[in-house]
Amino acid sequence: MQLSDYDDFPVILPIVVEDELFLYPFMISPIFLSDQKDIDAATDAMENNSLLFVTSSVPGKEGSRDFDAMYRVGVVGSIMRKVHIPDGRVKILFQGLARGQIIEPAEGEFNRAVIDIVKQDGYDQLKVDALMGVLRDKIKILSSLSSHFPADLVRTIEENDEPNRIADLVSSMLKLDKEVAYALYIEPDIEKRLLGLIDVVTSEIESAKVQREIRTKVHTKIEQTNKEYFLKEQLKEIQHELGMDTQREEEIAAFREKVEALKPHLTEDAYKEISKQLDRLARMHPDSADANVLQSYLEWVLEVPFGKLTKKNLSVKEVANELDKDHYSLEKPKERIIEFFSVRELAELRGVKQKETGGVILCFAGPPGVGKTSLANSIATALGRPLVRIALGGLEDVNELRGHRRTYVGAMPGRLVQGLIEAKSMDPVIVLDEIDKVGRSMRGDPTAALLEILDPEQNSKYRDYYLNFNIDLSKAIFIATANDVGRIPAPLRDRMEFIGLNSYTPKEKFEIAKRYLIPQELKKHALKRREFSISDKALKILIDEYTREAGVRNLRRRIAGLMRKSARMLLEDSTKDHITITKKNLEHFVDKKVFEISLVDKKPQVGVVSGLAWTAVGGDVLTIEAIKIKGKGMLQLTGSLGDVMKESVRIAHSVVKILIDEKKLKISPSCIPHTAKEREERISVDPSEVYKRYDLHIHVPEGATPKDGPSAGITMVTAIASILSNQKVDNRVAMTGEVTLTGKVLPIGGLKEKLIAAYKAGVTKALIPQKNYERDLDDIPSEVKNNIKIIGVSNVDDVLSEVFVK
Structure with missing residues (x-):
């Protein structure tokens, strides 16, 4: 290709600025363009079949495309090929033809100038x-x-x-x-x-x-080193043939040196045990099986960080700041954690030993996804200590915690000692995750080992079976997590103080999503804030209708799903630079809805009552249905009810019978089925006959789901009373509470989760036991209390006076 194929010079040409390469007229070189002005200039040259002027940027002004930031002399050439790269850049293959220079800039959306060919001076x-x-x-x-x-x-x-x-x-x-x-x-x-x-x-x-001289010297030195290595290997082989192998002696000497260095930090028993095993190893033949076992033992032991502690002092303010930074709401759990560390800090300042302060083991208890493990992470970060997580879910072998005795093949220390080795410190934060899911088998009961680990009076002399000496765990901070406190054995529960983490309200989930989940997921999905947004209404729908949980784990997954689809859309459509998710287009980004809690019935019905229940993933509203069939007063129960709930139904049946007998529950004559003779002779029937002439069928829908618990008493009473008296139950009322045979209402647990569920289901009036009303109302979120009329009831008379439609 020749310059003569193009217009005569000077001529206006597009300009590309190269930041890295310095091009010459004879070169054929690939150039990668990322600046839009350069890309437009190359495109213009290709479309108009014109030449291109390529120059270099002035040092220190790379990236700028102003005329002041480029050299005036460069190369005039043509583009042989142009390719778009997936990362957004453009690659051109440029062929230089002649030396050119900028005469004067020309106007345009990209860099253009009047270019002339540089003519060379004459020479001798x-x-x-x-x-x-x-x-x-x-x-x-x-x-x-x-x-x-x-x-x-x-x-x-x-x-x-x-x-x-x-x-x-x-x-x-x-x-x-x-x-x-x-x-x-x-x-x-x-x-x-x-x-x-x-x-x-x-x-x-x-x-x-x-450079050549230096390389020669280095090469000579390497040859000398190789020669020495070769001679040493020969010497070792000769010594081995003569029975004079020194490598083993060097290893044992290294072990002894490490043991002596650790001696100030070892107890007397530990030092004796390690020295004893080291002496045994020195006496053994190196090829024996026991020698390998002892060598592995010493390698494990000498990795334990005896005497190593974190240097950072405990600061309650830092703990409080870290908890507030990483977690929204959870005010009571955070307050209790700060109190716990306040005692420890005060003890450190006054030189009081931890044993004397009666150290407490914290256990975060609550449904999945509410932030139990992340609270422990925040504590470790604030304290500047390493975090060790020990998953106890399904653990059945006590040796997993205690360590295996060295007589077993493949023996190794227990998880706690391995955690200390991993943390490289004797005072890490150790999280015992899922402590309520520890199993028990013929290989022992791990909860018995946990009794010693979690007892501040005993864990300063914790014995690992593999190490065979006591180590001090008292400086470590133990934090346990559990979903169901009732599954933890009583002796183990006695060692811990439980901090309950309850379900989040929709408002709390909304704030958590805005403050934490969305920014974190943006970072994980390589998205910028300006590239993705979700409206408040869409986020609330996502929380209310697409997740079923007490915490925010599924909400995080839903948000991640939105971002994955957004990332794909941005890549597939280069014209889009922002994805906005609104209430209208939300259904295009997510799958089918999963209603968290069924809304209450639209109108009052006879024998249909809304009860409040606690589940492992938060509260729920259970609809209890009752029908009556002509019969002899029999009671039929369906809905996969547990023994406790079956007893509640029987008690409720007896309580309603008493109410009818005492005429506290009015029965209309039309509610009582009459025989043909009674109708013919117009014989009046006693109201108490109503429960003798009807069989009752009580059902709790979703029969495949097991249901049990001591809080359905007043709900069953209401359902039976409604069906027998033919009175409609207010569809906006929900209730929880156990009942006695004398009609008293007993307190229940899980009130916060139950009332949150009632709020989500559209309930406007909630009946709860009077004792719960007096002691637990402060724990209920204000948005729930502001939208639900909460009434405390002491007996079934109070209940029935509130539930029927008048």
Whole structure:
């Protein structure tokens, strides 16, 4: 391709600025374009079949595309090929044709200018030939010293007589600084340019000689090292043949040195045990099986971080700040954690030992996803201590905690000692995760080992079966987590103080999503804040209708799903630079709805009552249905009810019978089925006959789901009373509470979760036991109390006076 194929110069050409390469007219080089102005300039050259002017950016101004940030002299050439790269850049294959210079800028959306070809000054042929001869000789010398100048290049320089072409070739191979390269490139006097190149090549020759000398010395030294290694290996082999192997002695000596270094931090028993096993190893034949066992033992033991503690002092303020930064709401749990560490800090300041303060083991109890483990992470971060997580879920073998005795093949220390080794500190924060799911089998009861671990009076002398000596766990901070406190054995429960983490309200979930989940997931999915947004209404729908949980784990998964789809849309459609999720388009980003809690019935019905229940994933509203069938007073129960709930139904049946007998529950004559004779003779029937002439069928829907618990008493009473008296129950009322045979309402647990569920289901009036009303109402979120009328009831008379539609 020739310049003559294009318009005469000077001519207006698009300009591309190269930040890294320094191009010469003879070069064919790939150029990667990321700046939009450069991309537009290259596109314009391709579309108009014009030449392109490529110049370099001024050092220190890389990235700028202003005319002040580019050199005035560059290369005029053509684009041979243009390719779009998936990362957004454009690659062009540029062929340089001639040296050009900017005469004056031209207007346009991208860089354009009037370009003219740089004409070279005349020269004295004899002087130039002489200089080229000197340069060729220097290049030959440099080529023999450096691999940068291959034989083909030397041959090209030898065969070419064009001085400017030779100067460009040599300059391109020398890898000069941009300023030096530009100074030589724009030099119009070829004699001065060749002299400058000769100086540069001479300097390169001296540098290459020094480098070669250094490489020679290094190579000689490496050869000497290899020779020494070879001789040493020969010597070892000779000593081994003669029974004089010293490697084992060196290993034992290294073990002894480590043991002596640890002696100040070891108890007397520990030092004796380690020294005893080390002496045994020294006496044993190296090929015996016991020698390998003892060597493994010593390697494990010497990795335990005896005496190593974190240097950071305990600060309650830092703990409080970290908890507030990482967790929204959870005010009572955070307050209790701060109180716990306040006692420890005060004890440290006054030099009181932990044993004397009666250390308490905290256990975070609550449904999945409410932040139990993340609270422990925040505590470890605030204290500046390493975090060790020990998953106890399904653990059945006590040796997993205690360590295996060394008589077993593959024996190793227990999880606690391994945790200390991993933490490289004797005072980490140890999280005993899922402590309520520890199993029990013929291999022992791990909860018995946990009794010692979690007892501040005993864990200072905790014995690991593998180590066979006591180690001090008292400096570690133990934090347990559990979903169901009732599944933890009573002796183990006695060692811990439980901090309840209850369900989040929809408002709390909304704030957590805005403050934590969305920013965290944006980072995980490589999205920028300006590229993704979700409206408040859409987020609330996502919380209310697409997740079923007490915590926010599924909500996080839903948000992650939205971001995955958004990332795909941004990649597939380059015109989009922002994805907004609103109430209208939310259904295009998520799958089917999963209603967390069924809404209450739209209208009052006879025998249909809403009861409040506690589940492992928070509260729920259970609809209890009752029907009556002509019969003899029999009671039929369905709905996969547990023994406790079956007893509640029987008690409720008896209580309603008493209410009818005492005429506290009015029965209309029309509610009582009459025999043909009674109708014919118009015989009045006693109201108490109603429960003798009807069989009752009590059902709790979703029969495949097991249900049990001591809080359905007043709900069952209401359902039975409603169906027998034919009175409709207010559909906006829900209730919880156990009942006695005398009609008293007993307190229940899980009130917060139950009332949150009632609020989500659209309940406007909730009946709860009077004792719960007096002592637990402060724990209920204000948004629940503001939207539900909460009434405390002491007996079934109070209940029935509130539930029927009047």
